[in-house]
Amino acid sequence: DVKVTQSSRYLVKRTGEKVFLECVQDMDHENMFWYRQDPGLGLRLIYFSYDVKMKEKGDIPEGYSVSREKKERFSLILESASTNQTSMYLCASSGGRGRENEQFFGPGTRLTVL
Amino acid sequence: GENVEQHPSTLSVQEGDSAVIKCTYSDSASNYFPWYKQELGKRPQLIIDIRSNVGEKKDQRIAVTLNKTAKHFSLHITETQPEDSAVYFCAASRGGWNFNKFYFGSGTKLNVKP
Numbered sequence: 001d002v003k004v005t006q007s008s009r010y011l012v013k014r015t016g017e018k019v020f021l022e023c024v025q026d027m028d029h030e031n032m033f034w035y036r037q038d039p040g041l042g043l044r045l046i047y048f049s050y051d052v053k054m055k056e057k058g059d060i061p062e063g064y065s066v067s068r069e070k071k072e073r074f075s076l077i078l079e080s081a082s083t084n085q086t087s088m089y090l091c092a093s094s095g096g097r098g099r100e101n102e103q104f105f106g107p108g109t110r111l112t113v114l
Numbered sequence: 115g116e117n118v119e120q121h122p123s124t125l126s127v128q129e130g131d132s133a134v135i136k137c138t139y140s141d142s143a144s145n146y147f148p149w150y151k152q153e154l155g156k157r158p159q160l161i162i163d164i165r166s167n168v169g170e171k172k173d174q175r176i177a178v179t180l181n182k183t184a185k186h187f188s189l190h191i192t193e194t195q196p197e198d199s200a201v202y203f204c205a206a207s208r209g210g211w212n213f214n215k216f217y218f219g220s221g222t223k224l225n226v227k228p
Contacts, residue, residue, distance in 0.1 A: 004157075031214065040123065042203060042220040043158070058215075059115070090157070094214060101146050101207065101214050105157040 003027070004106040006091055012112045019078040021109050023091030030095035032074035033103065034058075034066065037088040049074055081113045116141040118206050120219025127194050128227050135222045137204035138186040146209035147180060147187045148216070153200045161202075162189070165209070194226045 007022035023032065031050050035043040035058075045058030047066040055066050063085060067075045074093075078085055091106040117140040127133050139147075145166035150158040164171045164178045164187065171178050175194075180187040191198055201223050205216040 033216075035218075040220055042120070043216075043218040045215065045217075048215060101163070101209050102148070102160050103214075103216060105150075105159070107157050 004091060004093055004104050006089075006106040006109050008109050009107060010110050010112075012114065013078075013081050014114055015082060017078075017081050017113075019081050019111065019113075021076040021078075021089055021091075021111070023074045023076070023093075023106055024072055025074075025093040025104070026072065027093065027104075028071065028095075029093040029104075030071075031093060031103075032068065033092040033094075034064075034074065034076045035090045035092065036060070037090055037108070043090065046076065081111075083113050085111065086113045087111060116144060116206055116217040118204060118217045118219045120204050120222060122222060123220065124223045124225070126225045126227065129194060129196060131194055133191045133194050133198070133224055133226075135189045135202055135204070135224070136186060137188070137206075137219050138184075139206040139217070140185065141206065141208070141217075142182075142185065143208050144206040144217075146207045146214065147178070148205050148207070149176075149178060149189050150203045150205065151200045152203065152221075158203060191224075194224075196226050196228050199224055199226045 004025045033048040034046045049068040065077045089109045092103040094103045148163035151161045152158040177190045204219040
C-alpha cells in the first residue's frame with residue numbers, strides 16, 4: 001500500500017520564522033507535489049517535482065521554496081512565514097506503474113502562523 | 115492554463131436519494147479526470163476516474179460521465195448513505211507518465227441526511 005507521510009499534523013509558528021514541512025513517500029514515485037487547501041478554494045498547487053533536484057512552480061509559488069535531494073523526500077520551505085500562509089498543506093506523490101496518473105496524498109499539516 | 119469550475123459548493127440530500135456534482139474545464143488537451151473524496155480530518159482519496167476516450171464509467175453506486183465537446187464531467191452517486199458525506203473534488207489533467215499536474219475544482223461539501 002502506498003504511504004505518504006508528513007512530518008507534522010499541526011504546527012504553530014511566528015511571523016518571520018523559517019518553516020520546513022517534510023513529506024516522504026515509500027513507493028519510489030517520480031512525481032511529488034505540494035498543495036495548500038483553503039475553504040472554498042480547493043487544492044492549489046504550490047510546487048511540484050518530477051525528479052530528484054528538479055522542481056517546477058505551481059500556481060501559487062510566491063513565498064515558498066522546495067527541495068528534493070532524495071527521490072522519496074520533498075520539502076516545502078516558508079522562508080519567512082506570514083499570517084496569510086496559515087493553511088492546510090497537503091503533499092502528494094504519483095508515478096506508480098499501472099497507476100501513473102493517480103496522486104496519493106499525505107495526511108496534511110495544519111500550519112498556523114501567529 | 116487550465117481552469118476547473120465545480121458546482122454546487124454544498125449539496126444536501128436525503129439518504130437514498132441521488133447526488134450529482136458537476137465540473138467544467140477549459141483546456142481541450144486535458145484527458146484525465148479524477149474525483150477525490152475527503153472525509154472530515156482525512157486525506158483526499160481517489161474514488162473514480164475517467165479518461166477522455168470513454169464517455170462513462172461506473173463503480174457500484176458511483177459513476178462519472180464526460181462530455182468532451184462541452185468540456186464538462188459529472189459525478190453521480192446513487193442510493194446515498196450517511197458515509198458518503200464528505201467533500202468531493204474534481205480535477206483535470208493532461209495525464210501522461212510524467213508530472214501529471216492536476217487542476218482541482220473548489221470542492222463540493224455533500225451532506226447526506228439520515
